[in-house]
Amino acid sequence: MxxxxxxxxxxxxxxxxxxxxxxxxxxxxxxxxxxxxxxxxxxxxxxxxxxxxxxxxxxxxxxxxxxxxxxxxxxxxxxxxxxxxxxxxxxxxxxxxxxxxxxxxxxxxxxxxxxxxxxxxxxxxxxxxxxxxFKGFTPLIYSLTSTRHRDMVWYLLTNTTDERPGCPFSGPSASQLVALLTASGFHDITMHLLQRYPGLATISDSNGSIILNVLSKLPSHFPSGNTYVPPTIFFYKHAPVELELLPNDPHSGKIISNLLQHFFAHWKSIRDAKLTHLSAVRLTEFVFSQASAMNDYQFYESFVSADIIFNATSSGIVEILSICFQFFPELVWTHIPNEGYLIQIAIKNRQEKVIRLLSEMPIICKLLVLAIDESNNTTSHLAARVCSNNKSTLGAALQVERDSQWLQEVEKLNHPFHKVVKNKNGKTAREVFIEEHKPMVEEGNNWIRDRSNGCMLVATLIATITFAAAITVPGGNNQEKGIPIFLLHKKFTVFIVSDAIAFYCSMASLMNLLPETKGPINEEGIQTELVIRLKLGLYYLLIALVATTIAFAAALSMLLEKRFKFSIVYISSLACLPLHYATSVLYPNLRRIKLLQSIAAFV
Incomplete structure (x- = not known):
């Protein structure tokens, strides 16, 4: 039946x-x-x-x-x-x-x-x-709603035609198919489908374009939504990716890439991520190009809805915004009720990349920055608020300081007169900042002292170990002259230099982390000197940890090289782990500083 x-x-x-x-x-x-x-x-x-x-x-x-x-x-x-x-x-x-x-x-x-x-x-x-x-869904849609296995989806897509009774690519289920395929992240497969059926690119509902609406909620699928540390950046930039799908191999690539993929699992994940990012950008360009070809202002005004613009701006997906402005430049003036203009949304959500994109249009950017919302809030007032989507994992004190730096940069963009402008509640931007950050201030000052005490213990331990290692060097000393036996050994130089660096950096960390019950308090209530000392202490401690690791590796390789010929290779490989972690800790902060500097350069 x-x-x-x-x-x-x-x-x-x-x-x-x-x-x-x-x-x-x-x-x-x-x-x-x-x-x-x-x-x-x-x-x-x-x-x-x-x-x-x-x-x-x-x-x-x-x-x-x-x-x-x-x-x-x-x-x-x-x-x-x-x-x-x-x-x-x-x-x-x-x-x-x-x-x-x-x-x-x-x-x-x-x-x-x-x-x-x-x-x-x-x-x-x-x-x-x-x-x-019974709902008109083919097995292709079922493959997208469960495991979303790439090979399964690709095979079903290439073996499904747009025929009755289902008509999966032009019938009622086509919109769900496109939404599920885009949400699964198989953007290169989606592009293959849109090239066969271009009409699917302009499918929309009450929320606008289905494809753009889904993409605007997936910041991690775009280059702007990912931050890589230097070693990973190198592999990401040089990972070869074929955007064109071949019938029998959706992961086609070069021989060298396939060999690297076989031996290094991390290489495959980087290559897959790059494929997703480039395919998402290409898919976005194709959708906008198909929409612009309609030559109907009312159509693409609803096609690129306010929800899509808001999602892309608040998530910092600059690729969608950049491509959008290329095809529809007037959308840069989009005003979203209860949210404001694009630059106001970007400021509230701490999206430096979006502001940098808008700063490429100087006159428009200056006009948008000067806008005041219905509550008489300037852009500085918006920057003064606590951003719930951008909480720092490093502690409340550093979050307050970072928010203060953000407010300062926005004030540089804004007109000087706006510093004294009061909103409908009668408060300036600085007063809003102080009020909203009160709960974080007390927590931040306590956090500084707790972290300082913990780091001091580690720094003291490193100083003790490195001091003892300098006196009792590997291999011991000559009984007659008291000179280290490995004094002329090249690895001994590495050991003693690293040990000295570790000792002095740990001492410098201790000096910066010495408990201070009082310190100059800024207008937000955070003890500025303690924040600076904590940062310096952490950086010195990080260097000391890395130097200690190098000194240990050098000492161990000196003692074992006669018995184990290739010990230096294995020991050095393990010693790279702290170096990689140190890079991953330092790089995001340096990257953020560069972004803030680029915003300041706009002024």
Whole structure:
């Protein structure tokens, strides 16, 4: 009965399904098919074959109250070996049979990662990819709603056509297909689909463009939404990526890249990330180009909705904004109710990259900066507020200081008169800042002292160890002259220099981290001198830790090189771990300083 429904129409009401299930259940012999059902779920092929040999009709019969055949049961139970064996003897027309959930066997296989079983099903009956469930969804959509396995999606996409009854690329389910495919991050596959069916690029709903709406909520899928430390940046820039899909290999690339991918798992993740980023940018360009070709102002005014602009601005996706302004320059003046103009949204959400993009249009940027909202808030007032989306993981004190620096940079962009402008509550930007940051100030001052005490303990330990290591050097001293035995050894020079650096840096860290109960307090309530001392102490301590690691590696390699010839290679490799961590700690701060400097340079 379910197959008859599928032939007449892909859309079946729930009442019809309930009626069919009730009618079927009245005459269904549950106890007869229960042994077959349990044998399949357990993966017991011997018992399954014995039952089918005794009753060959059970191969095509509905063996559950949900109207599932033996093949359905094996697929739902993820018994892939039984699926393969049943499929060999299964008539081709049974592969398109729907259960009372509206699914074929391929619908369930599409929710797994068994691409080989999927290919065998399609090879036995090529029309199975076109069969839809009661909602009009093909197996392609099912593959996107479950595991989102790339190879599974690619194979189904290339083996599904836009034919009746489902019409997956032009029918009612096309919008859901595009949304799911974009959300899955397979932007290169989406581009392949849009090139075949360009009309899908301009599908929209009440929220505007479906594709742009999804992309604007995925900042990590764009280059601007990711920050890499220097070692990773090198690999990211030099990772070769093929944006054009080949029929049999969606991950096609160069031989060297494939070899690196085989030996270094991290290389593959970097390459996949770069592919996602470049494909997302290319997809965005294609969607905007298709929209601009419509030559209908009312269309693209609703197509690029305020929600899309807001999401891209608040998330800092400058690629979407940059491409948007290339095709529709007037959208830079977009004003969103209760949020303001783009620069106001960027300031509230601490999006330096968006401000830098707007600063490339100097006159427009200056006009937007001078805008005042309905509550008489200037852009400085907006910068003074606490940003809930940009909390620092380094502590409340550093967050307050960072917010203060942000306010100072925005004040440089703003007109000097706006420093004394009061909002509807009668407060200036600085007064707003002090009021909103009060809870963080007390927490910040306590945090500084707690971290200082903890770091002092580590610095004291390093100073003690390095002082003792300088006196009792590796290998000992000459008994007659008291000179170190390894004095002329090259590795000894590395050891003693690193040890000295570690000792002096740990002492410098101690001097900066000495507890100070009092210090000059700025207008926000944070003890500025303590913040500066804590930062210097942390940097000195970081250098001391790295130098201690190098000194230890040099000493160990001197002692072991005669017995273990390649000890220096393994020891040096392990010593690189603290160096990598030090880089990952320092680089984000340096990057943020550069961004703030670029904003200041605009003035």
């Amino acid at each position: 379910a197959s008859a429904y599928a032939e007449s129409s892909p859309l079946i009401s729930s009442d019809h399904v309930k009626a069919a299930v009730t009618e079927f259940a009245r005459g269904f012999n549950h106890s007869y098919y229960l042994p077959l059902h349990l044998a399949i779920l357990k993966g017991d092929w011997k018992s399954t074959r014995a039952f089918l040999d005794n009753d060959p009709s059970a191969l095509t019969a509905k063996v559950t109250v949900n109207g599932r055949t033996a093949l359905h049961v094996a697929a739902v139970g993820t018994q892939w070996k039984i699926v393969e064996k049943l499929m060999k003897n299964m008539p081709t027309n049974i592969l398109t049979e729907l259960d009372f959930m509206g699914c074929t066997c391929l619908h369930y296989v599409a929710m797994s990662e068994k691409v080989n079983d999927e290919k065998k099903l399609v090879a036995k009956n090529t029309s199975v990819t076109q069969v839809t469930d």
